[in-house]
Amino acid sequence: MKKLRFVITGNPGVGKHTTAKIIAEKINADIIDINDVAIDNNATGKKTDLGLDVDVKRLVRLLEKQLKAERDLVIVGHLAPYVLRPVGISLVAVLRRSPYELEKTLKKRGYSVDKVRENVASEILGTSLYDSLKTFGKRKVAEFDTTGKTPKETADEILSALQKKPKSKLIGIDWLNLVSEKGDMRRFFKY
Ligand SMILES: Nc1ncnc2c1ncn2[C@@H]1O[C@H](COP(=O)(O)OP(=O)(O)O)[C@@H](O)[C@H]1O
Ligand SMILES: [Mg+2]
Numbered sequence: 375m376k377k378l379r380f381v382i383t384g385n386p387g388v389g390k391h392t393t394a395k396i397i398a399e400k401i402n403a404d405i406i407d408i409n410d411v412a413i414d415n416n417a418t419g420k421k422t423d424l425g426l427d428v429d430v431k432r433l434v435r436l437l438e439k440q441l442k443a444e445r446d447l448v449i450v451g452h453l454a455p456y457v458l459r460p461v462g463i464s465l466v467a468v469l470r471r472s473p474y475e476l477e478k479t480l481k482k483r484g485y486s487v488d489k490v491r492e493n494v495a496s497e498i499l500g501t502s503l504y505d506s507l508k509t510f511g512k513r514k515v516a517e518f519d520t521t522g523k524t525p526k527e528t529a530d531e532i533l534s535a536l537q538k539k540p541k542s543k544l545i546g547i548d549w550l551n552l553v554s555e556k557g558d559m560r561r562f563f564k565y
Contacts, residue, residue: 378403378446379462380536383454383506384469385497387479389520389528393469394450396529401448406440408433408451433457455505466510467532468503470547472521473562495562498549516543 380403382394391407398405412418417432434457441447441462449458454466471479473494480490496502506515516535520528535543553562 377444379441379464380446380448381454381458381463381466381510382448382450382469382532383452383466383502384471385476385502386452386493387476387483388469388471388497388502389525390450390452390469392525393520393528393532394448396525397533398448400529400533401446403446403448404443406437406447406449408437408449408453408457411436411440412453428453428457430457434459452502455502455509458509460510460514463510463514465536466506466515467535468506468515468517469528470500470503470517470519470521470549471497472519473498473549473553475521491562491564498553498562500547500549503547512544517545517547519545519547 378401380397382390382397384390394405394407397403412428412433415432415436417429417436418427433453437449437457438459441449451457476497477490477494480493485493503515503517516532518528518532518535523531553559
């Protein structure tokens with residue numbers, strides 16, 4: 375049988391790792407954490423304020439090797455659209471989270487003011503979703519909103535989508551409209 379290659383991506387802080395762990399346990403799959411692969415194999419350069427400076431070419435090759443495993447795999451990381459090729463990937467879940475909740479999560483993580491702003495702005499603009507669509511195509515990409523949900527609820531929602539294979543997987547999240555309506559553009563985009 376064809377082995378599952380299920381990708382969980384999204385901007386930092388949306389809940390990828392927490393959700394991936396629950397899902398992998400439920401379906402008895404192994405987790406490949408893209409960040410760990412990069413770090414364990416010295417595929418990173420120096421650690422910059424905005425995250426790891428990654429050797430993309432090297433990471434692409436390392437992951438390709440790991441994807442040959444004879445096991446079902448859940449592959450998790452915000453770098454997914456930049457380091458995975460679409461061939462052989464079953465489905466890509468892009469997790470989304472309201473900028474207001476995301477801001478709280480990233481502050482709690484101890485990120486600097488600039489790093490919080492940069493990451494929240496990226497979620498508002500839908501960078502991870504857009505880049506995932508570009509890399510994997512709309513037939514493979516599904517969007518999930520984690521706002522106001524528990525990790526378990528999110529995991530269950532994703533698992534049910536994984537089984538049902540719905541036709542339309544994009545739910546049209548528009549944080550930009552929300553932020554603009556609330557008059558918060560200046561708060562999230564420094565201008
Ligand atoms: N619905 C949800 N799904 C996943 N994580 C959630 C959810 N709601 C809150 N969280 C919390 O968000 C935090 C960030 O999650 P994490 O999995 O580390 O994010 P990421 O891997 O995307 O950076 C965790 O403390 C997690 O418990
Ligand atoms: Mg994480």
